[in-house]
Amino acid sequence: MPVKVYERILDLFEAEGINTIFGIPDPNFVHMFHLAEERGWTVVAPHHEASGGFMAEAVSRMTGKPAVCIGTLGPGMANLAPAMMCALVENSPVVFLGGQRARITEQRVRRGRIQFVQQSPLFEASVKYSASLEYADQTDEVVREGIRRAMSGTPGPVYIEYPSHVIQEELDVPAALPPSAYRLVGQQAGPDLVAKAAEAIRAAKQPILLVGHGVHTSRTGEAVRALADLMACPVIQTSGGTSYIEGLEDRTFPYGFSPSAIDAVVQSDLCLALGTELGEPVHYGRGRHWVAGEAERTWILVEQDSEAIGVNRPIDIPLVGDLRAVVPQLVEALKDTPRTASPELEGWIRQDAARLAELAETAPSGMSPVHPARLIVEATKVFPPDGIMVRDGGATTIFGWTYSQAKPHDVMWNQNFGHLGTGLPYAVGAGVADGGRRPMMLITGDSSFQFHIAELETAARLNLPLVCVVAVDYAWGLEVGVYKRTFGQGSLETGTHWSKNTRLDKVAEGFGCYGEYVERDEDIAPAIKRAYASGRTAVIHVAVDPKANSEEMPSYDEFRTWYAEGTQ
Structure with a gap:
């Protein structure tokens, strides 16, 4: 018909x-x-x-x-x-x-x-x-x-x-x-180059896996885990590849923000890059932390777009194809010759675990309003193990990179374009895709949250198990910091502040959501637990210290190195 x-x-x-x-x-x-x-x-x-x-x-x-x-x-x-x-x-x-x-x-x-x-x-x-x-x-x-x-x-x-x-x-x-x-599906790499890559991996003394955004959007985590097990190596996350692959949590280190990641990169003699453009946040794979050992390091890149090969840095063994097909090819080629982990791997694992524990211990506490580092620690300590994490905001995300105590298997944020306000819609979309089965946590700043705050009604209408933890300093916190660094303390901070009468928990209640107001460290985790127990989409309004939020962003100098400005 x-x-x-x-x-x-x-x-x-x-x-x-x-x-x-x-x-x-x-x-x-x-x-x-x-x-x-x-x-x-x-x-x-x-x-x-x-x-x-x-x-x-x-x-x-x-x-x-x-x-x-x-x-x-x-x-x-x-x-x-x-x-x-x-x-x-x-x-x-x-x-x-x-x-x-x-x-x-x-x-x-x-x-x-x-x-x-x-x-x-x-x-x-x-x-x-x-x-x-x-x-x-x-x-x-x-x-x-x-x-x-x-x-x-x-x-x-x-x-x-x-x-x-x-x-x-x-x-x-x-x-x-x-x-x-009608279209190419599951494109494999040429068997000759797969064999060459496997040979190089077997010969390497200190290989690393560099895992980017594409690994998670192609949903190839299970195959990458099998490959990482055969390579017995550390997994280095790009800024986009911040979802932790199940089973690899302990040996996955964020590039630039973890000393273990930096040590592993510096000492590596082979880098297998998956799902990454090798862009500015990893210094194109040739600047900053990559300079040491460059002459001895072999590069293998799995890339679906043949025109991307060699653009940002030379590649020794290009594997052109779909991650969903090429990673299983590598697993098959290496399955009979698994590597033995180098002695350094266990040390890097201990070092990174100690780093996270120390951050949880040393994040400033006892302040009211709350220090943003302590907000991240307290919120992520009660993040559900099976949950979906969504990030948004400027200063809030920078604090999150460093202080997060959670290792979620799905992390959603706008890491390349840096478009504020995507957090709440991303959370709704992720919840729709998941069928509303897994709990979700959005950690965001108040500036970003207000871009699309009306979508709280959408989340509530869909009955999504979403808790929005909002760091509220009543300002564009990152931009306040820019004013201070540019013009000095006490300068005019034009266009960065708004009314301190704003209560996002009350806004949430108006949309039929659960809301709580928090201004002390010890109240954050209990409020989040009550929010999940409510069975409703929720907003936890956490008052954070504006001075700390604008002046004490951790690893900010590292973040600024992402803006290469043609120097790499």
Whole structure:
């Protein structure tokens, strides 16, 4: 039987295993939303399209599949622009669908048209592929090409527009093809290079695994664990690869923030890099901590985009392919010749454990308002072991890198683009992808939290087990620090402060959430426990010391080295 274009679009997404859509209903696509819900899809309407885009990105990160967000013509698509840019920089394969008026409207020589602007030219620089369904029989080829581009090479977003005159047209088409029938899936590396990489790993005295964002968004943790066990080596996290792989928690060290990580990098004679662009936060793999031993170090890079090989640094053994296929190839090649761990590994493990214990002990306590370092310690000590951690904020995230006592298996944050305000939408998207089964904790600053605070209602409506721990200094804390370092103590801190009457716990209660106000160290953990026990989305408003928040950010000098400014 003939199907409408909007039905066929759903068919094509379902063939990819997609069953979630985000967007605010609009006359152009209420039919699609209605049918999706009838088919059992999860249909989530946020309060802002940008939030919906961030939610979709979080679903993609949690599933390893493309995700879908939709925007109404004109203002809805304008609101999606920041989410598109984030998805591009975060390498997230999100399909953005955009409504548009009929082409006859666009082609008329007229002024004063309602809700109309030519959208595609505005978004082309923010997506990997931009196209429109000009004719109904283009539906399959355009949607498939969008997904193909989103998932090929370096993943990223695409934009597909459908004018209103096309969406209700009918098609007579066969069943939708599975992904493997129209795009490359599970690309393996050449066996000769896999054998060469295995030989180099066997010969290495001090190998390391450098694990980036892509390991977690491709959901390849189990295979990487098997590889790490065979290599018997430390795992070094990039700033994006901060999720801990189950079973590797004790020998996983954050690059630049853990002395064990620095020692392991300096002493390494082989680096196998997985799911990382080798960007500024790791000094392109050739500056700062990498300088020592550079001449003796062998580099193996697993990279899906062949054009990325050798851009940021020379690579000795490039393995071009999908992590989901290449890591098992390496496991197979090494399974009969597992390495024995070097004596230093156990020392690095003890050193890192002692570092975390010392930080928990020495984080300033007994202050009211609370010291932000103590907030991180107390909150992360009661983080549920099976939970999903979401980060947001400037100073709050910097404190979190250093003082966190938790080792979550899923960490979500906007690490490449640095877009504040993504935390709450990411948490909603992650919860949707997880089906609301696992507890979630968002640790954020008040500035970031207020970007999309209306999504508390979305989280509450979906009954998500989310506790938002908000560090409140009533200011843009990181920027206050910039003013102080630039102009000195007592200088004007223009545009950085707001009313101290703001009570985010009360705002939460207004959205039907659980809320508590805390201003003492010893009250943080009990408040979080009560929040989870409430069974509702919750906000814990923690008053933090503004002076400490702006002046005492740990490892800030290390963070500043990320901005290479062409020097590396």
